[in-house]
Amino acid sequence: xxxxxxxxxxxxxxxxxxxxxxxxxxxxxxxxxxxxxxxxxxxxxxxxxxxxxxxxxxxxxxxxxxxxxxxxxxxxxxxxxxxxxxxxxxxxxxxxxxxxxxxxxxxxxxxxxxxxxxxxxxxxxxxxxxxxxxxxxxxxxxxxxxxxxxxxxxxxxxxxxxxxxxxxxxxxxxxxxxxxxxxxxxxxxxxxxxxxxxxxxxxxxxxxxxxxxxxxxxxxxxxxxxxxxxxxxxxxxxxxxxxxxxxxxxxxxxxxxxxxxxxxxxxxxxxxxxxxxxxxxxxxxxxxxxxxxxxxxxxxxxxxxxxxxxxxxxxxxxxxxxxxxxxxxxxxxxxxxxxxxxxxxxxxxxxxxxxxxxxxxxxxxxxxxxxxxxxxxxxxxxxxxxxxxxxxxxxxxxxxxxxxxxxxxxxxxxxxxxxxxxxxxxxxxxxxxxxxxxxxxxxxxx
Amino acid sequence: xxxxxxxxxxxxxxxxxxxxxxxxxxxxxxxxxxxxxxxxxxxxxxxxxxxxxxxxxxxxxxxxxxxxxxxxxxxxxxxxxxxxxxxxxxxxxxxxxxxxxxxxxxxxxxxxxxxxxxxxxxxxxxxxxxxxxxxxxxxxxxxxxxxxxxxxxxxxxxxxxxxxxxxxxxxxxxxxxxxxxxxxxxxxxxxxxxxxxxxxxxxxxxxxxxxxxxxxxxxxxxxxxxxxxx
Numbered sequence: 001x002x003x004x005x006x007x008x009x010x011x012x013x014x015x016x017x018x019x020x021x022x023x024x025x026x027x028x029x030x031x032x033x034x035x036x037x038x039x040x041x042x043x044x045x046x047x048x049x050x051x052x053x054x055x056x057x058x059x060x061x062x063x064x065x066x067x068x069x070x071x072x073x074x075x076x077x078x079x080x081x082x083x084x085x086x087x088x089x090x091x092x093x094x095x096x097x098x099x100x101x102x103x104x105x106x107x108x109x110x111x112x113x114x115x116x117x118x119x120x121x122x123x124x125x126x127x128x129x130x131x132x133x134x135x136x137x138x139x140x141x142x143x144x145x146x147x148x149x150x151x152x153x154x155x156x157x158x159x160x161x162x163x164x165x166x167x168x169x170x171x172x173x174x175x176x177x178x179x180x181x182x183x184x185x186x187x188x189x190x191x192x193x194x195x196x197x198x199x200x201x202x203x204x205x206x207x208x209x210x211x212x213x214x215x216x217x218x219x220x221x222x223x224x225x226x227x228x229x230x231x232x233x234x235x236x237x238x239x240x241x242x243x244x245x246x247x248x249x250x251x252x253x254x255x256x257x258x259x260x261x262x263x264x265x266x267x268x269x270x271x272x273x274x275x276x277x278x279x280x281x282x283x284x285x286x287x288x289x290x291x292x293x294x295x296x297x298x299x300x301x302x303x304x305x306x307x308x309x310x311x312x313x314x315x316x317x318x319x320x321x322x323x324x325x326x327x328x329x330x331x332x333x334x335x336x337x338x339x340x341x342x343x344x345x346x347x348x349x350x351x352x353x354x355x356x357x358x359x360x361x362x363x364x365x366x367x368x369x370x371x372x373x374x375x376x377x378x379x380x381x382x383x384x385x386x387x388x389x390x391x392x393x394x395x396x397x398x399x400x401x402x403x404x405x406x407x408x409x410x411x412x413x414x415x416x417x418x419x420x421x422x423x424x425x426x427x428x429x430x431x432x433x434x435x436x437x438x439x440x441x442x443x444x445x446x
Numbered sequence: 447x448x449x450x451x452x453x454x455x456x457x458x459x460x461x462x463x464x465x466x467x468x469x470x471x472x473x474x475x476x477x478x479x480x481x482x483x484x485x486x487x488x489x490x491x492x493x494x495x496x497x498x499x500x501x502x503x504x505x506x507x508x509x510x511x512x513x514x515x516x517x518x519x520x521x522x523x524x525x526x527x528x529x530x531x532x533x534x535x536x537x538x539x540x541x542x543x544x545x546x547x548x549x550x551x552x553x554x555x556x557x558x559x560x561x562x563x564x565x566x567x568x569x570x571x572x573x574x575x576x577x578x579x580x581x582x583x584x585x586x587x588x589x590x591x592x593x594x595x596x597x598x599x600x601x602x603x604x605x606x607x608x609x610x611x612x613x614x615x616x617x618x619x620x621x622x623x624x625x626x627x628x629x630x631x632x633x634x635x636x637x638x639x640x641x642x643x644x645x646x647x648x649x650x651x652x653x654x655x656x657x658x659x660x661x662x663x664x665x666x667x668x669x670x671x672x673x674x675x676x
Contacts, residue, residue, distance in 0.1 A: 078637060078638070079637060079638040079640070082638040082639065084647060084654075086648065087647055087648055087654060088654065088669075090654075091654055092669070093675075122529050122530075123529065125529070251557045251584075252610070252611045252612065253611055253612045254558050254559060254560055254610070254611075254612025265584070267584050272587050273587070273589075369675075370675040371675070376488060376489055376490050376491070377490060377491050378490075378528075378531075378533075378565075378578075378591075379529055379531065380531065380561075380589075380591065382560070382589075389582075391560070391561070391580075393561065393563055393578060393580070395565050397463065397466075397488045398488060398489075399466070400675045401674075401675075403565070404565045404648075406561070406563035406578075408560055408561035408563075408580065412615065412619075413560070413561075413612060413615070413616070416611075416612060416614060445638060446638075
């Protein structure tokens, strides 16, 4: 065996002969090495882009057939972030499921939790028993999450098209929302805050004032972002007319969310099938008629403002009350508090179960280790996530663990539109089209 | 079976999908409580009888009429109205004509197939694999579920991609996870698992996997082998 001199040759470049033809592997500065290579059969060049590529919006792999710089065929390869969340949930209790689903679409954790919890609550038959305060907090957290998710869509989409200031602005503003999440749930992401029956715990003292202040700041800063991009010549040159998909295409491909609304159809599940009390809030459903990436961008900007208006209304509607169903067989027994060594069960509660009430201890033990049983049946409660229709098809056979949970994730479905949106366009427009779909691979692959 | 639970209101018959044994989902352990001997049927909500109430009747009648016009009979096994959701149990051989009516009939107009997924009931004899479709009508703001059951020994069901292109990836995922073959799908390949993967992970006979965790000399088995409640 001879030692290869890796100082002068790149072990990851060179060419391989495969059944599909010669495959050239390029590492970056070795473009010259294939310049003299003969063109493939019929001059076909298939370029693999991703899954590790800074502008494919996560671990998305795009397989593009090129003719010059024009894309003649585009296909997606997914599955690089598949972690078997749905399978894992079948081996955990119903409440533990929340901590799994929150990790799916990691930019919209509150929506995953809400979709799952609403389905579980429908199976339990406790939809009408969710306390008003819990519903208001859910709506508030979801709308704040919509703001943070859309901000990342603008930020990473901007970065992929070279608008780095938009990225800095977007992620900076998102921090404001994540700080609220941390204050309310203890965690910036993956909070497992919305639970079957309500929310994990009530808002901390002073939270309402802090959220009000944050909204003022967000509104002020959002103006910067929109001033930067709306009407910007370069931004429009990259996005207007790019990633076109009309209403017929959207319907056939099952597109929902901003992509569907960019065709002029004001379909929003918060209006058409309200959940968590959305029928009590006043908000508009922004639409555009351009069916392109720029239209989707404008919709996201407008939706952020609508969401902030809803959060305002939530703060006005908040009245003291319980945040978990009254049914002690479902409600999580303990409340969290912050002690000297971090977050944990509150000392009063520990005092109660450990030295005052044996029955409370038994109840706690049963509910926490065994969990509650959910009557047999199936439910699907779709909600409007930042990316479109998100729903959990939850099947129970009457046990303490989900029998099957399937997430209908909008990113998964919407990625099917990449081919229709980008075939025939320039390779650079593929980036803009994918960015306008705003897929989150954690949700796609689950 | 005489020890079946009380039939819920408005439901004509019960759908038995399995049997639950014991109280804790484990066998072979030193059970002294007696609960290990429990045997209980697993019963899904059974067929409903008309009138269903609300727009459910309208849909059911329209579908029956348009299927009659199309010359299809016996397509629907049963209709289940449960928790405000409507499910049609359709025979696999009539799935395409059923879906065609759902999509094209003006009074139904289910423009979108939002989701396809599977459920595996190993004890539901000759109906082990269930395929669940979710249809949405934006025009009428309605949503129905279509469920098809097939035997594990013959895992074929017609593909609806020609009707609803959005079902493409969803059907690939269902093939990937359950091994259900969608006849007529343009490219039925794995989508989430690697191309050379063996097995279909969401099936109940596919283990979760995992390794025991050792802590201070004690060993805790992986989640699917742990003593657990069912």
